[in-house]
Amino acid sequence: MSNKKVFEQSNLQNLTVNTDSFECSITTDIAVFGYVDHRLKILLTKRSVGEFTDHWMLPGGVMEGNETLKDCASKVLVALTGVENIHFEQVKVYSAIDRHPIKRVITVSFYAMIRPENHPLFLKGNVEQIAWFDMDEIPKNLGFDHSQIIHDAYMFLKNNLKDRLVMGELLPKKFTLTELQGLYEDILGLQLDKRNFRKRIFQMDILKNTGEVKAGIKGGPILYEYRVDKKA
Known part of the structure; x- marks a missing residue:
């Protein structure tokens, strides 16, 4: 058997899932957008524990074994902000090898569009600050790769608005x-x-x-x- 065929067979064996396959943590990060006084805003949090404690971050957290990605996203929003029962859509997957300082972590981002007045915020768990920021006044001290995640979610929002008229709760139910x-x-x-x-x-x-x-x-x-x- 040629060396090429041996190499190809070896690679094919590595493509199947087995007990020794590589595993890593999976998280969800949610870009929640609001619309107030003709300004688009995004919801950010600061936490008192974990990595980047002095940085603003999107609401995010790790997925447990009994959860789907959407289950995790819903859990994270309620646990960190008090926001619940909203519609959100998946945006992108981030898998850079060094995106988390502790271990290999893949995150799946979502975005949602709400009317802030309909969703009171609550400081919960290890969150020490939570606030809405105008999109052109986002803090520079963002944790992890959340600057890129926010940018991608914003572009996703704009494309959905142009192509599909997806605007979530940004306007009242009835509008002119x-x-x-x-x-x-x-x-x-x-x-x-x-x-x-x-x-x-x-x-x-x-x-x-x-x-x-x-x-x-x-x-x-x-x-x-x-x-x-x-x-x-």
């Missing part, structure tokens, strides 16, 4: 087209043509006319909401 365009412009940093914006939104066929108008505004603009059968 002007409020929706304002959200786009605030997050994407763009000035959008009103007519072209509305044409594109209606082409997406994702909004429902509620038949109601917004009270207290001259002309009573129509209120819209997500179509239930289209909502992400």
Whole structure:
């Protein structure tokens, strides 16, 4: 048998899972975005124990043997911030060999979009500080690789907003087209043509006319909401 074939067979044996296969810890980190006074914000924490105690970090924690990734993400949010019962989506996996100073750790990031006023924050567990930061005023002293994770989650949010109109709780359940365009412009940093914006939104066929108008505004603009059968 040639050396090449022996090498190929050896490599194939290493591709199957066995009792000696490499193992490492898996964590989840959650980028929770909020929208207040036309500003996009992100939720960060400081902890009193563990690595990077003097740094701001995304809510995150280790996955246990009886949990799925989403179970872990939900657990982390409740345990560290008090935020619960929100929708979040997976963003990316980070597996750099040296990303954690103690051991090999792979993290899976998620993102969520909420209205901060609907989710009171609580200092829980080993969290000593928790705060909302404007996206252009994020502290420089971030732990681990959370600067990259935040950047990637922010780009994921913007792409989802443009391509799928995924905006979570960033607007009320019922909103005007002007409020929706304002959200786009605030997050994407763009000035959008009103007519072209509305044409594109209606082409997406994702909004429902509620038949109601917004009270207290001259002309009573129509209120819209997500179509239930289209909502992400």
